[in-house]
Amino acid sequence: MRGLLLADEFLTRCINRLAIEYDGGVHVKHRLMRYHEFFVSRVKPGERVLDVGCGYGAVAYSLATQAGALVTGIDLNEGNIIKAQARFQHTNLSFVHGDARTSLPSGAWDVVVLSNILEHLEHRVSFLADIQRRINPSRILIRLPMIDRDWRVPLRKELGLYYFSDPTHYTEYTRESFEQEMGEAGLTIRHIQYNWGELWAEVLKRG
Numbered sequence: 029m030r031g032l033l034l035a036d037e038f039l040t041r042c043i044n045r046l047a048i049e050y051d052g053g054v055h056v057k058h059r060l061m062r063y064h065e066f067f068v069s070r071v072k073p074g075e076r077v078l079d080v081g082c083g084y085g086a087v088a089y090s091l092a093t094q095a096g097a098l099v100t101g102i103d104l105n106e107g108n109i110i111k112a113q114a115r116f117q118h119t120n121l122s123f124v125h126g127d128a129r130t131s132l133p134s135g136a137w138d139v140v141v142l143s144n145i146l147e148h149l150e151h152r153v154s155f156l157a158d159i160q161r162r163i164n165p166s167r168i169l170i171r172l173p174m175i176d177r178d179w180r181v182p183l184r185k186e187l188g189l190y191y192f193s194d195p196t197h198y199t200e201y202t203r204e205s206f207e208q209e210m211g212e213a214g215l216t217i218r219h220i221q222y223n224w225g226e227l228w229a230e231v232l233k234r235g
Contacts, residue, residue, distance in 0.1 A: 030187050033180065053115065054086050057224075064090040066221075066228050067141055067169050071095040075138040078102065078163070080128045081145040085112030085121075091141070092121040100133050102126050129155060137163045143171040146209075147197045156213035160233055168215070170229045175200035177225025201227055 047056045058064060064087055071077055073096030079088040082101025085108075092099045101123045103109050109125045116123075124133055129149070140159055146152050159168070173193050175181060184191035192200050199205070203220070210217055210231055219230040 029183075030189065033184055033187065033189055036180075054084070058086050061224050063143075063171060063223070063226075063228065064094075066171070067091060067143070068094045070167070070169055070219075070230055071097045071139055074098065076100075076136060077139045077141060078133065078137045078165070079141040079143070080159075081142065081148070082108070082112060082123065084108050085116040085123060087141065087143050088112070088121060088123070089116035089118065092118045096120070097139070100124060102128050102133060104128075129158075132159075132162060137165050138167075140165045140168045142168060144173070146170065146172050147192075147194075147199055147201070150198045152199075152209060153212045156210075156215065160214065164233070166232070167218070168231050170227075170231060172206070172227055173197070173200045174202065174222070174225055174227050175205075176202055203227065 044055065048054065050056050051059060067087055068090055071091055075095075075097045077088075077091050077097045077099045079091070079099060079101040082088045082103050085101050088099045088101035091097045098120050099122070101109075101112060101121075103112070103123070103125065104127050106125045109123050112123045126133075140163070149155050156168070159165070181191050206227055206229070207217065214234050215231040216234045217229055218232050221228050
């Protein structure tokens with residue numbers, strides 16, 4: 029069983045690499061899961077949006093072109109920013125290389141997007157509190173992986189295998205752990221939904 033699960037892990041990595049090639053450089057999950065629509069539907073034309081951990085810019089581009097927002101994407105990986113600048117260009121869109129934990133683009137921001145970002149951070153509550161203190165967005169849009177997405181997750185744990193979906197994750201979520209973390213960060217959940225083993229939410233500053 030352990031060998032088969034390790035083989036499944038290897039095949040999943042191979043499939044993900046090919047899934048990016050399959051859709052011409054953007055992972056096919058962007059199109060099939062249609063999660064861009066979740067972000068686009070919650071942003072108004074003209075709003076200033078900061079996409080933290082924007083990767084190679086696909087969600088940021090959708091927000092600029094479909095929602096009519098003024099979007100800046102920031103990512104720790106300089107290679108991602110170079111790809112984003114080359115692939116996605118629009119008058120409402122810019123990309124910067126930087127670490128959002130220590131430095132953020134100056135200015136006021138209406139919305140912060142955290143799409144598959146929180147699970148990569150060790151100190152998530154302090155990060156969320158810092159975001160609120162430094163830029164005070166009206167809302168934060170979040171997408172993250174759920175730990176109870178599949179029966180193989182607890183099986184891998186039981187067998188002593190790594191059971192998160194990515195080796196760079198510090199955590200993965202249940203609804204209960206998400207609600208607790210948002211509460212500790214002083215945030216109120218305005219909307220929450222579950223799709224594709226993921227949790228998508230809109231949260232607001234409490235009070």
